[in-house]
Amino acid sequence: MxxxxxxxxxxxxxxxxxxxxxxxxxxxxxxxxxxxxxxxxxxxxxxxxxxxxxxxxxxxxxxxxxxxxxxxxxxxxxxxxxxxxxxxxxxxxxxxxxxxxxxxxxxxxxxxxxxxxxxxxxxxxxxxxxxxxxxxxxxxxxxxxxxxxxxxxxxxxxxxxxxxxxxxxxxxxxxxxxxxxxxxxxxxxxxxxxxxxxxxxxxxxxxxxxxxxxxxxxxxxxxxxxxxxxxxxxxxxxxxxxxxxxxxxxxxxxxxxxGGNAPFVVLSDADVDEAVAGAMVAKFRNNGEACTAANRFFVHTDLYDEFRDKLVAAVEKLVVGPGIADGTTLGPLVDEASVDKVAGLVDDAVAKGAVALTGGSRVDGPGHFFAATVLADVSRDARVLKEEIFGPVAPLIRVDSDDEAIALANDTEFGLMAYLYSRDISRALAAVEKLESGMVGLNTGLVSNPAAPFGGVKQSGLGREGSHEGLDEYLEIKYVGLPL
Known part of the structure; x- marks a missing residue:
């Protein structure tokens, strides 16, 4: 319109x-x-x-x-x-x-x-x-x-x-x-x-x-x-x-x-097409500027190449431009300082061996734009894995087992959101129980809902918003003893 x-x-x-x-x-x-x-x-x-x-x-x-x-x-x-x-x-x-x-x-x-x-x-x-x-x-x-x-x-x-x-x-x-x-x-x-x-x-x-x-x-x-x-x-x-x-x-x-530093875990039995579709929502919704945005992608080595290639293909279909323009699917970042931060994280990752398979740079103005980016083979000491990105950058890390993926996912001071893809419900729930996160998207890239409790653990926050728990955050409990 x-x-x-x-x-x-x-x-x-x-x-x-x-x-x-x-x-x-x-x-x-x-x-x-x-x-x-x-x-x-x-x-x-x-x-x-x-x-x-x-x-x-x-x-x-x-x-x-x-x-x-x-x-x-x-x-x-x-x-x-x-x-x-x-x-x-x-x-x-x-x-x-x-x-x-x-x-x-x-x-x-x-x-x-x-x-x-x-x-x-x-x-x-x-x-x-x-x-x-x-x-x-x-x-x-x-x-x-x-x-x-x-x-x-x-x-x-x-x-x-x-x-x-x-x-x-x-x-x-x-x-x-x-x-x-x-x-x-x-x-x-x-x-x-x-x-x-x-x-x-x-x-x-x-x-x-x-x-x-x-x-x-x-x-x-x-x-x-x-x-x-x-x-x-x-x-x-x-x-x-x-x-x-x-x-x-x-x-x-x-x-x-x-803050958040959400891991996106793809186990070896995941449906790759579903995982890529979920990744596009979890990472690029809201221009990547969400505390729930997927920040680190841990993909089992058996699926890594397929996931990487399909994600790049999906990302390259995004249309960058003003949000009010017809057809735009990725808008600007909120200000130039945000662009500078994202550019610094990408430059650091590339300097440490990562490869920008698509994007990786600013988009000429006017406005505060950064290209949708996929980084492959990111070093585990890259800043992009430690800091909240708040931009359209997806860093990929190859893992060899569920235990390795969960250990890396939990290796952060944050614990707001996590995503996990697997077709085996028992295996998936076993992994979910080990994730140190207040919320988990299991085979979905979007979980926010007013009827569900929203909030994190560790340094991602205190309390819950939404659902029945959200009302209790604004109520005090008074106890009255009545001897009869």
Whole structure:
């Protein structure tokens, strides 16, 4: 479809959303199109005072929202879901313009992201406690679940809608109020979501949005506020560690969805065509800019050559270009620093003996493009195997056994996502049990689903988002003892 860029951008409020009102600060920062480098919009730049005002609004609204009937909270979430569906064209275009993903994938994120609101509208009425008898008799145990309290949510740039709804859905369903801060590279989608929530009937102050080019400055007064009860963050492990340190002072409840280094394991009995199809999704979806993206490909030597050749053939069919252009299947990276990082990882791998079978270099601008790349025979000391790539590069490593593949897959500080291909279910499950990962795609390259628990182990994070577990992240358990 043709995208009217001016019309899409004009539909988005560009201020801070605090206590149900839009206002501007007098300071501005620019949002650019990574496909062209051109300015899309100028957005109001929040100050620490704005962040404090947002926190005040969330705290003021907290008692009434917590006391709101679960069914009423559910109906608002469901109306918000419906509004996103009605406005899907604008949401999809905004994500493509400010982040770069192909438009077809942006529509996929609209469906995925809005589903968190529908899922948690259904979960809002299911924050159930229990009643039991003490083992020794006489006493009765009553447990109840209550909203944890005001939440600070920090979201990344790579999934501008879904990373917000994945936090807002359960928080609002549980009865929590929120201050949310999107990434400065992609604030437009979140601001448009604020309008949808307001139009759905969300009371003033229940969700407040601050957008700023100075993340640490606006976060400081919120994290220092002793009224804050929970921090939820999606982003890099480095920043997550810093936020955990800042959270320690007030012993905040935290949910951390951090970095990944996902292995993609192809056992000797795998269906190669299925594995290649899964690899294309696991690696190149979202331009490779996903924490769940396959980062290291461990392929059994019996299948290595066939997998390599078929993967290269599939990769060479990708069409690189602006996400809004018809036919584009691989868009730009979010900024030039990302291109520099990916180029550095590829150069290091090649210097250590890897061969770039396709791609391997930048694509001439304008915009921030890197060619889809397959690296063969990658040295095990290459940086590309240790660091999160966040770009369209697939490094291949030959392995001789299941044990070797699993050992190499687990040789990382991260443990968010893993992929494994095998036609023998017993063999596959034995391998899955050994993988140190919070999530595993077994014979599939895509597992994210609002009804499933999303999260990692080791230094990939704390807690789970989505599913029934996602609601519990925003609830406290209160125990009442009743002697009879």
């Amino acid at each position: 043709a995208v009217n860029v001016e019309q899409v951008i004009a539909s988005v409020p560009v201020g801070q959303f605090i206590a149900g009102q839009w206002h501007t600060t007098g300071a501005w920062f620019e949002v650019t199109d990574p496909a062209t480098g051109e300015v899309l919009s100028r957005v109001s730049d929040a100050s620490p005072a704005d962040a404090a005002a947002a926190m005040d609004a969330a705290c003021a609204a907290a008692p009434d929202w917590a006391a709101t009937a679960p069914r009423d909270r559910a109906e608002i979430l469901r109306r918000a879901f419906d509004l996103i569906q009605e406005r899907r064209d604008t949401f999809a275009a905004l994500m493509t313009l400010e982040m770069g993903k192909p438009l077809a994938e942006a529509y996929g994120e609209v469906a995925y992201g809005s589903e968190f609101l529908r899922w948690f509208s259904e979960e809002a009425c299911r924050a159930e406690g229990r009643w039991s008898v003490a083992p020794a008799g006489g006493t009765r145990f009553l447990t109840m679940k209550q909203p944890v309290g005001p939440v600070y949510a920090i979201t990344p740039w790579n999934f501008p809608l879904a990373m917000g709804t994945r936090k807002l859905g359960p928080a609002l369903a549980a009865g929590c109020t929120v201050v949310i801060k999107p990434a400065s590279a992609t604030p437009l989608t979140m601001l448009y979501l604020m309008q949808a929530l307001a139009d759905a009937g969300l009371p003033a102050g229940v969700v407040n949005c601050v957008v700023s080019s100075r993340s640490s400055d606006v976060s400081a007064p919120i994290l220092a506020d002793d009224r804050l009860r929970k921090l939820t963050f999606t982003g890099s492990t480095e920043v997550g560690r810093s936020l955990l340190e800042q959270s320690a002072g007030h012993v905040l409840r935290t949910s951390m969805e951090l």
